[in-house]
Every structure is written in structure tokens, then in C-alpha cells.
Amino acid sequence: MNNFTFSYPTKVYFGQGAAAQALQQELPKVGRTVMLAYGGGSVKKNGIYDQLKKLLLEAGKEVVDFSGIMPNPTYAKVQEGAKLAREHQVDFILAVGGGSVVDCCKVVSAQAMIEEDIWNMEYQSGKFPTAGISMGAVITASGTGAEMNSGAVITYEEKMWKGPIVGTCASFAVLDPDYTASVPPMQVLSGAFDTLSHAMETYLGTSDADNVSDDVALAIMRNTVVNMRRLLANINDMQARGNLMWDSAMAENGILKVGRLTDFQTHQIEHQLGAYTDCNHGQGLAVIHPAYYRHILKDAEAKFTRFAKEVFGKNTAQEGLDALTAFIKECGLPTKLSELASKVEITPEVLRKVADTCNLIQCNPRPLDREEVYQILCECM
Numbered sequence: 250m251n252n253f254t255f256s257y258p259t260k261v262y263f264g265q266g267a268a269a270q271a272l273q274q275e276l277p278k279v280g281r282t283v284m285l286a287y288g289g290g291s292v293k294k295n296g297i298y299d300q301l302k303k304l305l306l307e308a309g310k311e312v313v314d315f316s317g318i319m320p321n322p323t324y325a326k327v328q329e330g331a332k333l334a335r336e337h338q339v340d341f342i343l344a345v346g347g348g349s350v351v352d353c354c355k356v357v358s359a360q361a362m363i364e365e366d367i368w369n370m371e372y373q374s375g376k377f378p379t380a381g382i383s384m385g386a387v388i389t390a391s392g393t394g395a396e397m398n399s400g401a402v403i404t405y406e407e408k409m410w411k412g413p414i415v416g417t418c419a420s421f422a423v424l425d426p427d428y429t430a431s432v433p434p435m436q437v438l439s440g441a442f443d444t445l446s447h448a449m450e451t452y453l454g455t456s457d458a459d460n461v462s463d464d465v466a467l468a469i470m471r472n473t474v475v476n477m478r479r480l481l482a483n484i485n486d487m488q489a490r491g492n493l494m495w496d497s498a499m500a501e502n503g504i505l506k507v508g509r510l511t512d513f514q515t516h517q518i519e520h521q522l523g524a525y526t527d528c529n530h531g532q533g534l535a536v537i538h539p540a541y542y543r544h545i546l547k548d549a550e551a552k553f554t555r556f557a558k559e560v561f562g563k564n565t566a567q568e569g570l571d572a573l574t575a576f577i578k579e580c581g582l583p584t585k586l587s588e589l590a591s592k593v594e595i596t597p598e599v600l601r602k603v604a605d606t607c608n609l610i611q612c613n614p615r616p617l618d619r620e621e622v623y624q625i626l627c628e629c630m
Contacts, residue, residue, distance in 0.1 A: 250456065250457060250462070250507070251508045251509060251510075253507040253508045255503060255504075257502060257503065257504075259396060259397055259398075259418060259419050259421060260422070261422050261424060261498065262422070262423050262424070263494075264424075264426075264491070265425055265426070265427055266425070268300065268425060269304060271385070271387075271423045272301070272304045272305070272308065273304070276304075276305070276310065279341035279383055281309070282311045282313060282337055282338055283305055283310045283313065283340065283342070284314075284330075284333070284339045284341070284343065285305065285314055286315040286318060286330065286343065286344045286350055286353070286357075287315075287316055287318065287344075287345045288316070288317070288318045288320075289317065290316065291389075291431060292346065297387075297389060297428055298345070301345060301387065310341075313333065315329075318330075318346065318350045318353045318354075320349050321349065321523055321530070322349045322352055322401075322404065323403070323404050323405070324404065324406065326353055327353055327360060327367075327403060328360065330353060330357035330360075331357050331360035331361040334358075334361035334382060335361050339382055340382070340383070341383050341384065341385070342354050342385075343384070343385050344384060344385070345386075345387045345389060346387075346389050347390030347393065348392065348393025348402075348440075348443075351386045351388075351393075351396050351401075352393075352395050352401035352402055353401070353403070354384055354416075355381075355384070355395070355399060355401045355418070355419075356414050356416040357382075358381035358382040358383075358384050359378035359380075359381040359416040359417050361381070361382055362378070362380050362381050362382060363378060367416075368405060371414060377415045378416065378417070382417065383420055384417055384419050384420065385419050385420055385422065386423065387423040387425075387428065388423060388424055388425075388429075388494065389428045389432065390429060390436060390437070390440055391429060391440055391441075391444075391493060392439070392440020392441055392442070392531060393440065393497065394497045394498055394500050394502065396419050397498050397501045397502040398418055398501055398502070399415055399416055400413050401413065401414050401415070401416045402520060404523065404527075405524075409524050409525065409602075409606070410606070411521060411523045412521075412608065422498075426487045426488075426494055430485070434480070434484045435581065436529075437480060438477060438580050438581070439535075439582065440493075440497070440531055441476070441477045441480075442531045442535050442580070443497075443534060444469075444493065444497040444500050445470055445473045445474065446515065446516070446531075446538065447500040448466045448467075448469040448470045448473065448500045449538070449556070450511055450512050450516060451466050451509075451511045452466040452467065452470070452552065452556065453511075453512040453545075453549055453552055453613065453614060454509055454512045454613070455509060455510045456510075462505050462508065462509055463555075465504065466500075466505045469496050469499050469500050469505070470560045471559060472492060474560060474561070476489040476490075476492045477493070478579075511612065512610070512613035512614060513610065514609075514610050514617065515537050515541050517609070517610060518541070518603070518607050518625070518626070519533040519534050519537055520607070520608075521606055521608070522586075522603050522626070524606075525603055526599070527592045528589040528590060528591050529590065532583045532588075532589055535577045535580075535582040535583055535584070536583050536584060536585060536586055537629055538573070538577075539570065539577070540626075540628045541625055542570050543628075544621065544624075544625060548614040548615040549614035550566045553566035553569055553570065554569065556569050557569020560572075561576070585630060586630050595630070597627065600623060600627060600630075601623060603626060604620075604626055605619055605623075607622060
């Protein structure tokens, strides 16, 4: 393994009733004005908003609502939140939702504390924020692991760009499977596939033999598949949902990535596809992964073979890829780009733009060029 320094800053409160425990312990540490951030209003329909606001008020906090955070949060929404935080002198941000809400708030936290435009600062000046408004996360839709790190994925619509922006890491996170009860089945499965993708892409990066990160990644993949199948049998299996919440956290808390490079090329392609289509992230990954893996199967055959044996009980690399493809179908996830909900018609011309603008990485089993990315995307149609 390569040299590394590892820190795990997020305190996790896991299980039923964890929100009350977390807020009772954490709120005395923060200032009076709390931004309560959430998405389209489902947290009001299912009662979570009222529960949390009651706890905030009982703690003597003044609550400022920041609502309407969309899936694939936009840069404009980030700036709206930062402006609101400055105007109300917000002391603490409580992000309530899935990865989109948490990602948006991580960048709001940092942007509110700096005068410079954060995208320009990071992508033109090469500087990153060193401070932000303290924040916590209450997860209602798991899969992204966004509550475990400071990285956010934001869509900058004016630039037709979707990618990472470094923000603030949550000081604590609440993982209560009961809070996911009202999430539609397909959204639950899409999120879980994102977890599987994170573990697969970490595992397929470069590393030495017999390292603990590979062993743990394979365990996370296997457990994710097992619990997704439990949900296919009973979508209300709260134990399975809880297992998947922890799988999601483990896949993105940094433990799998220490001392190694990772292969997140599928994520890079899907992010840029999302910039043009606004498609669901987990579903986009489900479409792209098999096509990408067909291209690199021979470049990492030993790793794919071990993946086949330990995750799906198969004997060869090709059988493992076939099992992954069949599992995607078993879950009812999309297998073609035409099955994705998209704000535009997905045409070869659109895919050409995606291929020409997506980020190409150099740490996967074999680097791709833009022509091969375009070919992969066309194979997904």
C-alpha cells in the first residue's frame, strides 16, 4: 500500500431514534441560528421535518429554512443557500435528505464563508476552502455516502458541467433506517447501486496484492448485493435498509481508499451524462458499468475473477461481469440509456458532447481516450 494519513471526522449516530440522541448531544455545541435544509418537501409529508424542527426549537435554536434542493443540485442553488446563510448569519447547517441535499449543503457551508466564487477558486486558482459553517446530516435516502466526506457533486448548468467541488465535511451524521421508509423502491435500489459502484470502482484501482482494502471492498460489495436482494423480496425490510446505510457509509468514509489509487472512470462519465440529461445518478451508473467493464475486462482479469468468485459465486471474470449485468436486470434498474428519465433526448450527438467533455482519469486499469468513451456510451443506447 502507498503511504497515507487517515482521519475520520464524522461522528455517526446509527439506528432507530438516532436523530434525537444526536441533536440532544450535538446542538449545545453550536450557535443559535440553524439552517434546516431539505429537498422537495417529502420530509414534511412523512413527519421528519416536524420531528427535527421540534428538537431544534426545544434546544433554543432559531430555524431558517432552506428548501427545494433538487436531485443533481445546481450551482445556482448553492449560491442561493450561501446568500441565505450570510443574510441570517447562520451558525449551523442541518442537511436533511439524501446525497443531493448533503452535497449542496457542504458547498453552501464553504461558499458562505468566502468572498471568492468557490468554483473559480478551486478550478482556476487551485485553492480549496479551509473553513466552513459547521454542519450535520440526517440521511433519509442512502447510497451516496455523501455524509462521510467533504466532496460534493454539483451541476453547473451555465457551463454544462457536473463534477466535484470540495466543501465542508459534516461533523456528525444520523443513519436511521426508519427515516428511509417513505423513499420509493426504485430510489432505494438506485442509491444502493451507487454504493456498489463506489466499492467496485475503489476495488478496481491500482493496489498491491493481499491488501486489506481489497478484502473490505469485496465484503461491502457482497453485503450490498445480499441486502438489495432482501429488499427485492421485501422492500420494507428495515434491517436490510440499515445494512445498506452502513454499506454506503463504509464505501465512502475513506477506509477503502487509503494507500491506493481508485478507478472512478464510470462516475466521471455518468457525471457528465448527468450534466446534459439530469438523469438519476445510480441508474446512469447501472447502464454504463457493464459497457465500461466489457472494455477493460482483460486489463484487470485477475481482479474481475476474484470479484466474480467472492461477490457472485462465479468462476471467471466474464461470468462475474455477466452476473453483474443480470443483477442489474434483476433489480429492475435501467440497462439502456433510452430507459433513463432525461430532460433531453439522448442522441449520438448528445453522447458525443458527453464524451468530449467528461473527465478522463489515469489511475484505472487502462486509460481511455474520448473515442473509446464515445463508443462505450453508444453501446449503452
